[in-house]
Amino acid sequence: xxSTEAVALRGINRQRxxxxxxxxxxxxxxxxxIRGPHLFTSDGLxxxxxxxxxxxxxxxxxxxxxxxxxxxxxxxxxPIMTLINITIVLGxxxxxxxxxxxxxxxxxxxxxxxxxxxxxxxxxxxISTVVVTLAVYLVVDGSNTVxxxxxxxxxxxxxxxxxxxxxxxxxxxxxxxxxxxLWWLVSRTTFFRNIRLMGANDRTAFVSGISxxxxxxxxxxxxxxxxxxxxxxxxxxxxxxxxxxxxPYTLNAVTALVIGGASLGGGRAKGIGSVLGAIDIWxxxxxxSTFNFGLNASYWTQFATGAVLVAALVAGAILASLSTTRPDxxxxxxxxxx
Amino acid sequence: xxxxxxxxAHPNRRLSLGMAVMQYKSTVLAAVALAALIAxxxxxxxxxxxLVNLRSNLVFASFLGMATIGQTLCALIGGLDISIPxxxxxxxxxxxxxxxxGVPSVPGILVVLALAAAIGALSGFVSHxxxxxxxxxxxxxxxxxxxxxxxxxxxxxxxxxxxxxxxGQIPDWIQNFAxxxxxxxxxxxxxxxxALAALIxxxxxxxWVGRSIYALGGNQSAAERVxxxxxxxxxxxxxxxxxxxxxTGVLLLGYTGSGYAGVxxxxxxxxxxxxxxxxxxxxxxxGGYGQSVLGVLILTVLQTILAGNDLSSAAQEAILGALxxxxxxxxxxxxxxxxxx
Numbered sequence: 001x002x003s004t005e006a007v008a009l010r011g012i013n014r015q016r017x018x019x020x021x022x023x024x025x026x027x028x029x030x031x032x033x034i035r036g037p038h039l040f041t042s043d044g045l046x047x048x049x050x051x052x053x054x055x056x057x058x059x060x061x062x063x064x065x066x067x068x069x070x071x072x073x074x075x076x077x078x079p080i081m082t083l084i085n086i087t088i089v090l091g092x093x094x095x096x097x098x099x100x101x102x103x104x105x106x107x108x109x110x111x112x113x114x115x116x117x118x119x120x121x122x123x124x125x126x127i128s129t130v131v132v133t134l135a136v137y138l139v140v141d142g143s144n145t146v147x148x149x150x151x152x153x154x155x156x157x158x159x160x161x162x163x164x165x166x167x168x169x170x171x172x173x174x175x176x177x178x179x180x181x182l183w184w185l186v187s188r189t190t191f192f193r194n195i196r197l198m199g200a201n202d203r204t205a206f207v208s209g210i211s212x213x214x215x216x217x218x219x220x221x222x223x224x225x226x227x228x229x230x231x232x233x234x235x236x237x238x239x240x241x242x243x244x245x246x247x248p249y250t251l252n253a254v255t256a257l258v259i260g261g262a263s264l265g266g267g268r269a270k271g272i273g274s275v276l277g278a279i280d281i282w283x284x285x286x287x288x289s290t291f292n293f294g295l296n297a298s299y300w301t302q303f304a305t306g307a308v309l310v311a312a313l314v315a316g317a318i319l320a321s322l323s324t325t326r327p328d329x330x331x332x333x334x335x336x337x338x
Numbered sequence: 339x340x341x342x343x344x345x346x347a348h349p350n351r352r353l354s355l356g357m358a359v360m361q362y363k364s365t366v367l368a369a370v371a372l373a374a375l376i377a378x379x380x381x382x383x384x385x386x387x388x389l390v391n392l393r394s395n396l397v398f399a400s401f402l403g404m405a406t407i408g409q410t411l412c413a414l415i416g417g418l419d420i421s422i423p424x425x426x427x428x429x430x431x432x433x434x435x436x437x438x439x440g441v442p443s444v445p446g447i448l449v450v451l452a453l454a455a456a457i458g459a460l461s462g463f464v465s466h467x468x469x470x471x472x473x474x475x476x477x478x479x480x481x482x483x484x485x486x487x488x489x490x491x492x493x494x495x496x497x498x499x500x501x502x503x504x505x506g507q508i509p510d511w512i513q514n515f516a517x518x519x520x521x522x523x524x525x526x527x528x529x530x531x532x533a534l535a536a537l538i539x540x541x542x543x544x545x546w547v548g549r550s551i552y553a554l555g556g557n558q559s560a561a562e563r564v565x566x567x568x569x570x571x572x573x574x575x576x577x578x579x580x581x582x583x584x585x586t587g588v589l590l591l592g593y594t595g596s597g598y599a600g601v602x603x604x605x606x607x608x609x610x611x612x613x614x615x616x617x618x619x620x621x622x623x624x625g626g627y628g629q630s631v632l633g634v635l636i637l638t639v640l641q642t643i644l645a646g647n648d649l650s651s652a653a654q655e656a657i658l659g660a661l662x663x664x665x666x667x668x669x670x671x672x673x674x675x676x677x678x679x
Contacts, residue, residue, distance in 0.1 A: 071473070073473060121663060125663075125666075125667045125671060126671045126672045126673075126674065127663070127666045127667060127671055127672070128620060128621075128672070130418070130473070130620065131614060131620065131662065131663070131666050132663060134607060134610060134611075134659075134662065135659045135660070135662035135663045136659065137607065137659065138607060138611070138655050138656065138658055138659025138660075138662070139655075139656045139659035139660050140656075140659075141652075141655060141656075141659075142652045142653060142654070142655035142656025142657070142658075142659065143652075143656050144652075145650070145652030146650065146652050146653050146656065149652075202675045203675050203678055205675075206675040206676060212675065251477060251481075254473075254474065254477065255474075255477065255478070255481075258471075258474045263471075264471055264473065264474065265469070265471075295492070296488070296489055296492055299485050299486075299488040299489045299492065300485065300489060301485070302481050302482075302484060302485035302488070303481070303482050303484075303485025303486045303489060304485070305478075305481055305485075306477070306478045306479065306480065306481025306482030306483070306484075306485060307478070307482040307485075308478075309474065309477065309478030309481070309482075310464065310475065310478035310479060310482065313464070313468055313471065313474060313475060313478065314464065314467075314468075317467065317468050
């Protein structure tokens, strides 16, 4: 019994590669140090923390779903973060519940609820993650604009202060740190190992006696917790409610996830890789902002992000083929898109 | 789809009507849904049958339908093309820039289509090499392409792009493509779509390439074992997808009259929705472009009905999303792992 799982997991461990995001991180950090040393001041680091943490946490939220695979891409995360953002800024303010406990509880509760619902649909109906999360993307994105046609409102004062923090020794550091500790604890549980095994090979997991439905829903519940925390940080960053500004997080987080070394085939993704991938994305836009591109800055960011994504994919594949024998093509392809 | 058709598809096994309905469950469902939507629309919306409404619906459907050709082919081989909206936008602003620089419209369009084919070929090649991770490959390629095109377009002076928009002199013949022609009754864009649809359906059902696409989507390893050129098929499919996306971008330019980089944005999710609602499975090997045409028409009629009921485009989006899960749950469920051992 342990042998099946152990062998499967060892195989996964071998193929996992953090080289691409780590090398990219170092290179970008060096360029940042030369071009924009302001980053390494207390003020600059605080700006970086609050600027990057929504994406970092969103990418961390996508990680358990990617691990649960196959093709576990959650497209709904941007609109869901927006929905929680609107709920915090408009809903909680209306009923006068604006303390940190209430905000975090509501955000995480809503994130878990939505993710659990999606997980249940995916697991019990056995339709692909891409289809369900695409549908939820459309429903939630549309509803957001119906609920709140134009941006407005103000976040609770303590939360708005996140965006203007000038020192890193404030909640903008403690909240992500707490999230990382939580991730570290969760990823060491047997339950999480079951998610990995299911993602690597659901048939093996099934014959090893793992119940697939609760395991898949569990992966989404874990994701929901991080979606909630990401939404709180996002609300702190923008300081108000906005019906559309959150949608780009979907594609950015998927990009960060893949740069971080996750395989969308399932079973292979690491929290640390996702964090590095998300920081890389933020660093790319930071480094590009130090050049004088003027109005073209956003085009350069779009081009660089896309090019880095393709390059990271190709580099990851080359690195993997150097270090291991090629995994069975057919099996992987047959599982794609299910 | 009738029993006779089904019988012809399987010469050794004559299907009863019931079995044929089961076999083509998704197509039958989509056709019934389309008929029901048209009946509902005709009954509740004033002017649903008016020529103006039908014509404008068909023009919208032809834009979406053309962009959906590529998504359908990609889905049939088990991939997804996320780069469609980016290529639509890039072709749209790129063509304006070329014409502003003095390139005549026809060679300009050919250049745009050729570049799109090259971009698609790259996506297909890399996706195949990366064992099918087309979703992220095309996401990266799409962003890179639209980013670089906007940088190039913005290059010189006031003829450049600003806020994603670029102005230029659009030749009349491109503009007339989206306008109903007096002699033929519908816009030339609709005729172009109908011709392409017929060509693609024929290609998929009757040609060697089409059958290979189904074989590849059904089982990649088996396709490799029987020496199908998997890589070349991936390249072909993704090139076609990019060319069709670029063509949509060119037609949209005629429709709107000025270049806009974000013009393709709605086509990211609506093309996938049309493919899914029509009944083509994202796993590959099942479905076809005929089904996607049904999906496109369903989406277009639905949009008319929702707009006729004064629902905002945001509410329309939400309702469209809510329809996807039940539709897929009816016919596109994966088997339980216990059945796959």
